[in-house]
Amino acid sequence: MQAVATTSVMPTGAALGAEIRGVDLARDLDGETFRRIEDAFNRHGVIFFRGQDITVGQQIAFARRFGEVEINVNTQACLPGHPEVLLVSNIRENGRYIGLADAGTTWHTDMSAYACPPRCSILYAKEVPSAADGTILGDTIFASAAAAHDALAPETRKRLAGRRSTHSYLAKMMARKEAVGLTREVTPEHLAKTPPVAHPVFRTHPVTGRQCIYVTEGECTGIEGMADAEALPLIAELHRHLIDPRFQYRHRWRVGDVLMWDNCSCQHLAVRDYGEGQRRLMHRVTVNGSVPV
Ligand code: OGA
Numbered sequence: 001m002q003a004v005a006t007t008s009v010m011p012t013g014a015a016l017g018a019e020i021r022g023v024d025l026a027r028d029l030d031g032e033t034f035r036r037i038e039d040a041f042n043r044h045g046v047i048f049f050r051g052q053d054i055t056v057g058q059q060i061a062f063a064r065r066f067g068e069v070e071i072n073v074n075t076q077a078c079l080p081g082h083p084e085v086l087l088v089s090n091i092r093e094n095g096r097y098i099g100l101a102d103a104g105t106t107w108h109t110d111m112s113a114y115a116c117p118p119r120c121s122i123l124y125a126k127e128v129p130s131a132a133d134g135t136i137l138g139d140t141i142f143a144s145a146a147a148a149h150d151a152l153a154p155e156t157r158k159r160l161a162g163r164r165s166t167h168s169y170l171a172k173m174m175a176r177k178e179a180v181g182l183t184r185e186v187t188p189e190h191l192a193k194t195p196p197v198a199h200p201v202f203r204t205h206p207v208t209g210r211q212c213i214y215v216t217e218g219e220c221t222g223i224e225g226m227a228d229a230e231a232l233p234l235i236a237e238l239h240r241h242l243i244d245p246r247f248q249y250r251h252r253w254r255v256g257d258v259l260m261w262d263n264c265s266c267q268h269l270a271v272r273d274y275g276e277g278q279r280r281l282m283h284r285v286t287v288n289g290s291v292p293v
């Protein structure tokens with residue numbers, strides 16, 4: 001058990017994100033410490049803990065405090081023997097990537113083309129790439145979908161209130177291929193599990209009740225009851241607005257970081273500014289969520 005008094009929440013000063021200090025995730029968290037962490041998570045959308053040294057079991061146990069852990073459909077990208085741990089990595093072994101090499105390389109929120117997307121995703125940084133001069137590479141940029149919603153023009157909010165947009169997994173993968181050239185194999189089994197799904201354009205956060213922009217350019221192929229000629233420019237406009245730097249926090253990784261994000265209140269982008277020889281390895285555990293409303 002850890003003393004509650006040692007836990008502190010340090011907001012990044014950006015539109016979202018906070019560092020949690022004084023917590024060792026290798027130990028069991030008492031109820032009060034967990035409550036503070038969960039509260040910071042709901043409030044800040046992204047939280048991170050530096051300098052952690054945890055086992056696979058400890059990362060899974062921490063994730064379970066937030067809900068049921070999901071088993072990713074990309075089983076070939078999971079840690080052997082641990083289907084709860086998805087490897088996000090550019091490392092190749094025996095001629096193939098050990099995990100997902102293209103994860104997050106276009107703006108998105110995780111698995112939003114699913115009927116019931118995850119509440120949160122938790123990344124544990126095992127290897128972080130750097131340039132020859134020591135500059136850290138492979139940052140992740142987060143954007144507050146809640147702050148972006150609140151800053152929309154009232155006419156735009158009114159025009160889109162109550163509307164639903166269609167999310168397509170295939171469209172997302174095609175957009176990603178176009179943007180970064182690489183992509184995982186999209187299997188017929190995977191496609192069968194992810195038929196296009198409609199979600200609210202503005203999603204209500206299940207805990208805070210805040211309204212969040214839940215539209216992703218590329219993945220969203222239309223808005224129900226609206227002609228594409230009107231819907232597609234609106235989707236593009238929402239996207240451009242959401243990724244405005246004033247809504248962002250950019251995380252510069254260190255080995256030992258445990259960082260988690262809220263898949264309702266933010267979107268994120270993996271910055272692919274490193275090459276094949278610069279190894280990056282993240283262990284991701286994902287927690288199930290609720291149907292967007
Ligand atoms: C993910 C993801 C970002 C990164 O794992 O869902 O988007 O920087 N990762 O690895």
Ligand code: MN
Binds near residue numbers: 103109268
């Ligand atoms: Mn992601």
